[in-house]
Amino acid sequence: MRIATGGEVHAPVERIGGPAVEEPSDERLHRTELARRVWHHVRAAPAEAAHVVAERALFASPERSPIDAVARRALEDGLVDVGNVLCVADAGSARLQEAGQHVENDERPRVAKVRRVVRRHAADVHRQRRSARSEREYVAASRVVEPEHPRRTISSPAVTRFLARDEVIEIVRRIASPPTAPYHEFAVLEAIRGELEAARIATRTDAFGQVYAHLARGSAKRALVFAAHTDHPAFEVTDAQGTEGRARVLGGFRQRVFPTDVPVMVQDDAGAPPFRATLLDPEASVEPKHNSTVVCRIRADRELRVGQFAVLDMPGVEVAGDEIRMRAADDLAGCALIVCALLVLREDDRPHDIHAIFTRAEETGLYGARLAAEDGLIPRDAFVVSVEASRALPGAEAGKGVVVRAGDLHNTFSNEAERYLRVARERLADAGMPVQRALLVGGTCEASAFVRLGWTATGMALPNVNYHNAAPDGGFAPEIVRVSDLASGIALAVEAAIAAAEDASESWWPDVRVVPSDIRSLLRRPRRDE
Numbered sequence: 001m002r003i004a005t006g007g008e009v010h011a012p013v014e015r016i017g018g019p020a021v022e023e024p025s026d027e028r029l030h031r032t033e034l035a036r037r038v039w040h041h042v043r044a045a046p047a048e049a050a051h052v053v054a055e056r057a058l059f060a061s062p063e064r065s066p067i068d069a070v071a072r073r074a075l076e077d078g079l080v081d082v083g084n085v086l087c088v089a090d091a092g093s094a095r096l097q098e099a100g101q102h103v104e105n106d107e108r109p110r111v112a113k114v115r116r117v118v119r120r121h122a123a124d125v126h127r128q129r130r131s132a133r134s135e136r137e138y139v140a141a142s143r144v145v146e147p148e149h150p151r152r153t154i155s156s157p158a159v160t161r162f163l164a165r166d167e168v169i170e171i172v173r174r175i176a177s178p179p180t181a182p183y184h185e186f187a188v189l190e191a192i193r194g195e196l197e198a199a200r201i202a203t204r205t206d207a208f209g210q211v212y213a214h215l216a217r218g219s220a221k222r223a224l225v226f227a228a229h230t231d232h233p234a235f236e237v238t239d240a241q242g243t244e245g246r247a248r249v250l251g252g253f254r255q256r257v258f259p260t261d262v263p264v265m266v267q268d269d270a271g272a273p274p275f276r277a278t279l280l281d282p283e284a285s286v287e288p289k290h291n292s293t294v295v296c297r298i299r300a301d302r303e304l305r306v307g308q309f310a311v312l313d314m315p316g317v318e319v320a321g322d323e324i325r326m327r328a329a330d331d332l333a334g335c336a337l338i339v340c341a342l343l344v345l346r347e348d349d350r351p352h353d354i355h356a357i358f359t360r361a362e363e364t365g366l367y368g369a370r371l372a373a374e375d376g377l378i379p380r381d382a383f384v385v386s387v388e389a390s391r392a393l394p395g396a397e398a399g400k401g402v403v404v405r406a407g408d409l410h411n412t413f414s415n416e417a418e419r420y421l422r423v424a425r426e427r428l429a430d431a432g433m434p435v436q437r438a439l440l441v442g443g444t445c446e447a448s449a450f451v452r453l454g455w456t457a458t459g460m461a462l463p464n465v466n467y468h469n470a471a472p473d474g475g476f477a478p479e480i481v482r483v484s485d486l487a488s489g490i491a492l493a494v495e496a497a498i499a500a501a502e503d504a505s506e507s508w509w510p511d512v513r514v515v516p517s518d519i520r521s522l523l524r525r526p527r528r529d530e
Helices: 031-035 091-095 165-176 186-198 329-346 367-374 415-430 446-452 483-502 517-524
Strands: 050-053 116-122 203-205 211-217 224-229 234-241 244-250 261-267 275-287 292-300 309-312 317-320 323-326 352-359 383-391 402-407 435-439 457-464 479-482
Touching (some): 165 317, 165 323, 165 329, 165 483, 186 203, 186 329, 211 329, 224 446, 234 292, 323 329, 329 383, 329 479, 329 483, 352 367, 352 483, 383 402, 383 483, 415 435, 415 483, 457 483, 479 483
Parallel strands (some): 224 352, 224 383, 383 457, 402 435
Antiparallel strands (some): 203 211, 211 352, 261 275, 261 309, 317 323, 323 479, 402 457
């Protein structure tokens, strides 16, 4: 059976090789000492005043201070429990000047636990809000109240602000609950526009119905374009006779066992109430232009019309612990990741220049991305980052962080574009945030379209269990992504945007960029005869 190129295409891993092994960043040498409760030396504070936000960060594991290199579990072991107010490493704090905000008697956990430090300033403590965007900042003087564990302090450079877990989940729910299919993405695009415009982020729509957004602050040396697609494999009615007819697969449903009857919900683009139907008697029928390999009989509760589409009859979003079970994680989870990153960057004072594009018809042939590239619908000098929810594989496993995607089934991506993701990964490792890196050969993503059409592009991916709704034993099942991986992905996108604005390189690069002069001399030395 012929399989069309384009889309996230199922491919047997054993025929093309597995992905690269995860490449964790090196741990700092003194982590072991910190794990044994080594006390932190208090040093003079920076010249500026400090700002600390007591906000529930969306981290899969507790934060680790980038400067003092707090061990991954150290914060759970009391290092962030500083009593009634933050203990600040400030020589002037011994005089206990009067604080601008008196919080010493408020001992609720969200005040006592310091989850994030902004800009190296001392002791601006915020209470957690339900929405991070409604948070106001109050400046406190450098006053220190006697901590519960004296002398243990943490100092840190700037760490990204994060949305609360519940806020992220609600954004995922609002974006991923509407039905979608290739050529029928209108409800999802409307939901994305609504999220962005509610946050006062302007959007525009191109002639093909694709949605764009742009955020910029300060002087950025490089712009990034984050791209995610709004469709997911589904079915389309091609023939209708009353309540019965024919339907074809749109996109990459290639279940190991395609059931003889599949419950679906029939939808239309006008937003009429959906109704139940059953797909029966699947037959192989290849239509490369629409990446379609199967046609079925359809029997519905109501009268069918040609052009209606059907999605799997399962909840759009269900959350169970760290798992988000979705009808269409690929790629509505990726769309939600980009929206969340934009909301974070809107409040970030650091320079950045970020574009977002929410594309259509990826599953049938990368069509939306190809149109954007062919018609120059995004800035030509920007680097593209494709954001996907791609098949979880060894080395790219669920629950171990978002994946920096070095390539896909058909192409390796641009090193220059990936550099900013690697810098972000390095910075997040300093904060205890896991990020993986792998060559993901389970499918083809939009970065391939941009690379082949001459753009500088790279990718990142959420590990997706039951990719394209393929149940382990055959048939259909919800796709599953992890909240912790989504948090990792939001953080990676934000920090990559900042790294691009700085045109930053990895920390090791200055040490190897120029060959030392003594090595040059050594290698020029002629061979000596005995």
